[in-house]
Amino acid sequence: MILNRKNVLALFIGVITTLTMLAQGYEEQGHERTSTDFNWPEGKKMAISLTFDDARLSQIDKGIPVLESHGVKATFYISPDLLMQRLDGWKKAALHGHDIGNHTLVHPCTGNFSWSREKALEDYTLLQMSNELDSASRFIEEVFGVYPVSFGYPCGQTYVGRGQQTRSYVPLVSAMFASGRTWLDEGPNDPEQCDLAQLTGMELDGKTFDQILSLIETARESGSWLILAGHEMDDGGVQTSLLSTIDSICSYASDPKNEIWIDHVANVGRYVREQRSVPLHTEMLPYQNPVIPVDRRIDDLISRMTLAEKIWQQPALAGAYNFGPPTNETATVRDVVEMAHNSFGRGEVRYGNGSDGPHEADRVLLGFLADLLHERGLGFFS
Numbered sequence: 001m002i003l004n005r006k007n008v009l010a011l012f013i014g015v016i017t018t019l020t021m022l023a024q025g026y027e028e029q030g031h032e033r034t035s036t037d038f039n040w041p042e043g044k045k046m047a048i049s050l051t052f053d054d055a056r057l058s059q060i061d062k063g064i065p066v067l068e069s070h071g072v073k074a075t076f077y078i079s080p081d082l083l084m085q086r087l088d089g090w091k092k093a094a095l096h097g098h099d100i101g102n103h104t105l106v107h108p109c110t111g112n113f114s115w116s117r118e119k120a121l122e123d124y125t126l127l128q129m130s131n132e133l134d135s136a137s138r139f140i141e142e143v144f145g146v147y148p149v150s151f152g153y154p155c156g157q158t159y160v161g162r163g164q165q166t167r168s169y170v171p172l173v174s175a176m177f178a179s180g181r182t183w184l185d186e187g188p189n190d191p192e193q194c195d196l197a198q199l200t201g202m203e204l205d206g207k208t209f210d211q212i213l214s215l216i217e218t219a220r221e222s223g224s225w226l227i228l229a230g231h232e233m234d235d236g237g238v239q240t241s242l243l244s245t246i247d248s249i250c251s252y253a254s255d256p257k258n259e260i261w262i263d264h265v266a267n268v269g270r271y272v273r274e275q276r277s278v279p280l281h282t283e284m285l286p287y288q289n290p291v292i293p294v295d296r297r298i299d300d301l302i303s304r305m306t307l308a309e310k311i312w313q314q315p316a317l318a319g320a321y322n323f324g325p326p327t328n329e330t331a332t333v334r335d336v337v338e339m340a341h342n343s344f345g346r347g348e349v350r351y352g353n354g355s356d357g358p359h360e361a362d363r364v365l366l367g368f369l370a371d372l373l374h375e376r377g378l379g380f381f382s
């Protein structure tokens with residue numbers, strides 16, 4: 001269609017009308033919105049979650065004992081390398097009910113940080129990020145026996161790539177975790193409105209209790225969920241949440257007369273989700289659920305398909321399967337993955353040092369199967 005002047009004008013008027021309507025709607029609701037229609041449990045007025053990143057050594061050595069003296073449970077988004085340095089302590093913390101969250105494997109952030117230049121988000125792809133999140137979750141499952149449900153974005157950054165190739169990895173986090181938390185945000189979460197995959201995290205590091213108290217009071221007025229985010233837990237220093245502040249927050253929030261629910265992100269998030277009837281990612285079929293290891297997803301998916309569906313009319317896939325003669329119809333899933341790996345283990349679908357080849361082949365195969373089901377209108381990733 002060629003846009004003549006009349007069309008352009010009609011388009012312009014349409015846009016203006018829409019904008020005017022939106023502006024009016026905004027004005028009508030000009031009063032400060034409150035979350036009075038959201039009920040926190042037991043008549044509480046707000047929720048607080050304490051969160052700490054990176055598995056810094058001071059968290060185990062100094063911070064967790066302070067939390068535990070108040071019976072307060074927090075969320076810890078861990079980095080595997082630091083975690084391994086206090087493994088026993090972390091296992092104990094998890095047993096005591098703290099929430100152990102995924103924080104990626106190598107903590108990629110913008111290349112503007114010189115320490116992140118070799119792992120800059122600008123150079124990442126979604127596939128790489130997906131692989132890394134999966135590997136970090138597998139690591140946590142191996143150490144603690146449970147899959148993590150909470151994710152903390154390293155540096156609070158939610159993208160991969162640069163310029164026109166920039167992609168958000170929020171959808172990935174939304175599909176893999178019950179929640180994702182960002183960092184250095186300006187306000188708390190409205191339990192009615194917040195996106196659980198992008199929960200705000202306000203800085204706890206370096207703050208006195210009085211400074212935090214004013215955040216708490218503001219959050220209480222609107223019935224919000226205040227997520228505080230910190231790093232070191234100590235008496236002073238860079239990126240450090242002060243033990244005295246943490247101690248005071250725990251005392252204050254635990255005092256029934258202040259009507260605060262203090263709990264970790266997984267618990268508060270679950271409550272918010274249930275109140276709003278937001279389905280959890282684990283309500284997907286096993287093959288749709290990225291939280292389940294890829295090989296188990298492939299097994300589930302393949303168990304739902306006929307051989308004809310498997311080979312479909314996808315020449316590349318048919319080549320990888322190389323079924324055809326009946327003798328090959330007994331090929332196991334593992335054989336198929338192996339074949340896919342042999343056929344598609346090309347440079348462009350491999351990365352890292354190549355040692356994760358078979359795992360990558362799983363993903364390539366999954367990609368083909370996803371396309372296949374998409375063509376049939378069945379969808380794959382929700």
Ligand SMILES: [Zn+2]
Pocket residue numbers: 053054103107153154155
């Ligand atoms: Zn971090």
